[in-house]
Amino acid sequence: MNMEINLQRRKALKTGGGVGLLALFGALGLLQSGVAFAEWNKTAFSAKTMDDALNALGVIVPENGAASIQLTVPEIAENGSVVPVTVASTLADVEQITIFVDKNPSVLAASFVLPKGTEAYITTRVKMGQTANVIALVKAGGKFYRTSKEVKVTAGGCGG
Amino acid sequence: MNNSTVKKLIPLLVLATSCAATAAESEISDSDRIAQYREMISDGNPADFDEMRGEELWKSVAGPKQATLEKCDLGKGAGVVKGVYTELPRYFKDTGKVQDLESRLVTCMTTLQGIPEEVITAKPFATDKKASDISSLATYVVGQSKGIKMAVSTKHPQSKEAYEIGKRIFNYRAGPYDFACSTCHATSNVRIRMQDLPNLNVKKDAQTAYASWPAYRVSQGLTRSFQWRLNDCFRQQRFPEPKFASEATVALTMFLAVSANGGEYAGPGLKR
Amino acid sequence: MNAKLIMGLAVSAALASISLSAQAGNTAEGLDAKTAEIVKRDFRDKGIAKATRVNQDELQAMCSKYVDKLPAKLKTRLEAGESDAIKWPADGKYMGDWKAGEKLAQSGRGMTWSDKAEDPAGGNCYNCHQLSAKEIAFGTIGPSLLNFGKIRGNTEANQRYTYSRIYNAKAMNACANMPRFGHMGILSEAQIKDLVALLLDPESPVNK
Amino acid sequence: MGNPMKIRAAVKDGVTEVKILMQHEMETGLRKEADGTLVPAWFITEVKAQYQGRTVLETQFGQSVSKNPYLLFRFKGGVAGEKITVSWLDNKGDTRSDEVSIAG
Numbered sequence: 144m145n146m147e148i149n150l151q152r153r154k155a156l157k158t159g160g161g162v163g164l165l166a167l168f169g170a171l172g173l174l175q176s177g178v179a180f181a182e183w184n185k186t187a188f189s190a191k192t193m194d195d196a197l198n199a200l201g202v203i204v205p206e207n208g209a210a211s212i213q214l215t216v217p218e219i220a221e222n223g224s225v226v227p228v229t230v231a232s233t234l235a236d237v238e239q240i241t242i243f244v245d246k247n248p249s250v251l252a253a254s255f256v257l258p259k260g261t262e263a264y265i266t267t268r269v270k271m272g273q274t275a276n277v278i279a280l281v282k283a284g285g286k287f288y289r290t291s292k293e294v295k296v297t298a299g300g301c302g303g
Numbered sequence: 304m305n306n307s308t309v310k311k312l313i314p315l316l317v318l319a320t321s322c323a324a325t326a327a328e329s330e331i332s333d334s335d336r337i338a339q340y341r342e343m344i345s346d347g348n349p350a351d352f353d354e355m356r357g358e359e360l361w362k363s364v365a366g367p368k369q370a371t372l373e374k375c376d377l378g379k380g381a382g383v384v385k386g387v388y389t390e391l392p393r394y395f396k397d398t399g400k401v402q403d404l405e406s407r408l409v410t411c412m413t414t415l416q417g418i419p420e421e422v423i424t425a426k427p428f429a430t431d432k433k434a435s436d437i438s439s440l441a442t443y444v445v446g447q448s449k450g451i452k453m454a455v456s457t458k459h460p461q462s463k464e465a466y467e468i469g470k471r472i473f474n475y476r477a478g479p480y481d482f483a484c485s486t487c488h489a490t491s492n493v494r495i496r497m498q499d500l501p502n503l504n505v506k507k508d509a510q511t512a513y514a515s516w517p518a519y520r521v522s523q524g525l526t527r528s529f530q531w532r533l534n535d536c537f538r539q540q541r542f543p544e545p546k547f548a549s550e551a552t553v554a555l556t557m558f559l560a561v562s563a564n565g566g567e568y569a570g571p572g573l574k575r
Numbered sequence: 576m577n578a579k580l581i582m583g584l585a586v587s588a589a590l591a592s593i594s595l596s597a598q599a600g601n602t603a604e605g606l607d608a609k610t611a612e613i614v615k616r617d618f619r620d621k622g623i624a625k626a627t628r629v630n631q632d633e634l635q636a637m638c639s640k641y642v643d644k645l646p647a648k649l650k651t652r653l654e655a656g657e658s659d660a661i662k663w664p665a666d667g668k669y670m671g672d673w674k675a676g677e678k679l680a681q682s683g684r685g686m687t688w689s690d691k692a693e694d695p696a697g698g699n700c701y702n703c704h705q706l707s708a709k710e711i712a713f714g715t716i717g718p719s720l721l722n723f724g725k726i727r728g729n730t731e732a733n734q735r736y737t738y739s740r741i742y743n744a745k746a747m748n749a750c751a752n753m754p755r756f757g758h759m760g761i762l763s764e765a766q767i768k769d770l771v772a773l774l775l776d777p778e779s780p781v782n783k
Numbered sequence: 784m785g786n787p788m789k790i791r792a793a794v795k796d797g798v799t800e801v802k803i804l805m806q807h808e809m810e811t812g813l814r815k816e817a818d819g820t821l822v823p824a825w826f827i828t829e830v831k832a833q834y835q836g837r838t839v840l841e842t843q844f845g846q847s848v849s850k851n852p853y854l855l856f857r858f859k860g861g862v863a864g865e866k867i868t869v870s871w872l873d874n875k876g877d878t879r880s881d882e883v884s885i886a887g
Binding site: 180181183184188224225226227229244247248249251252253254255256257258260261262264265266267268269270271 | 798809811813828829831837838839840841842843844845846847848849850852853854855856857858859860872874
């Protein structure tokens, strides 16, 4: 694991210019280009079920977020390879937004940490293998809230 | 089955015994939902990357002659890219032929850069493993016509003839399925599965359809050129393969481009 | 809503252009000939789609020439020819398995250059028709066939009629959009029977 | 080194909206070639956006994110003409950084 991180750092440095000064910053964790990444949550991203994913994220029972989370997804996706998802929230102190697709082989799609000053408003695009629920999990003030919406994925074109 | 599915099924079941006109009305809502989906993905078109790649290729030396394409004449003089796509296909004196953008790019790559035609046309379409130079170049060129109205001329007799032949190819029924382009694209307000089909005999549809190609195809993750669009139509018509940038495809392009005249060019587009 | 009107206009425009070209005499025919020549030269074999596929039979050629609006006499003659060529099932039975029929109806594959010769062709039905109420992704090029059997009745005469429509839609309408699934060898007799069952069997989702 | 991103950022009423389009295959590791061989997983795992040295968004992606990923987010503050830096890292250790000036 450590080796892997080091390798990633080295590569990151190369793109940053690869000069000695940068390497020094890198060693001090002060990478100028900002590519000192946190560790990827492999357990959560490998989870096959919602329960496993929530466990990996340390979520016990999330509150109902139907009223406090605005999840915008298309009702029908003309193509499952690109499904736009927007998650916004009216809750105060939103620290984290997480998006899941409950029928995908790995249910966790993306997770966002929002530092203070960043608004609770995120748009991204996910793949969906079939008609499924898109689930948004919002962490605010130390609590988790959850809401979901179904997206129908249709058979497209002439199919040939 | 959740609530929304049930709600959607009920009107269909109720309509089942009534006439087709009512059924058509209930389908509008699904079409609207598709329109909503398209609107939601309209921002952030990955075709931009192909445009960037094409621009770089245009300005880079290549081929045995180690030349760029910056002296390529696409119809408005050597090196002019702005607005050229809205007047293509057109008749070119130097080749004595009517050419569309892609066949003209072949001419420039052979004459200016010395790349043999067979090399360029062997694999003219991008795949998920390999980008296509000619396709990226086309994406770059069309991007320079955004917002300009289509104005393809048939004044030259050869242009007029290409248009007439293109119209006939549009209606040419053949193959095991008896399909022509017109089988799917000469009726208004119909669709294949969920995909609305433009009626290319109607000005407004023809303008919208033509103006959105080349396009990034979400389902393939690739930016597709107009020649590819025609190629894939013929595939689905169960035809044999049209040769790349051949007289047949250029003539058909001429017919479709003229049908789109007056419409504002809006590509490269973004499609399902 | 305006589909009929627009179609009518398009058709009359097409007719007008035909009569104009006809007056021009050689020009229109010259262009027809040149088009055929170019098409034969500019299409090539790819996979199972051989270049010879662009060669038209009489029906294809006439429907192309008249842009699907045939003179009455020609239309009648062509339809009679297509009708005579229908090969009826030897066992006199028209109904197969609707479940297999639904699978066939869903598949849009078959006979393109990206299909393999050994891959079975699909019926392509949902591309153009509504069938089962459960499938919302249906096309509208052809009429809705939802409740087809319920409305028409599962009689032998109707089974025979349905079989013929799938086998060769051109026997009733020479320039119909629908492929001649039996006539052109796209679907086998057994497959067509499965589709007849999908349309007529009271247990089929089309009639539920 | 990865291919360039396309980043747009504009400030309005004190809120900066950032739109990012990345070039990446985002292979799930589950897709098969025509010949049946599995295409190995290859996807962006992390994306970080920074403004004046502070992190304004920290993202982790899984295999379900679409090819050529798109991201839109908003943060308070941000001054026209100042730069936003976006960096990503993928599961093969490849990375890319690009920056853009905030439009007014």
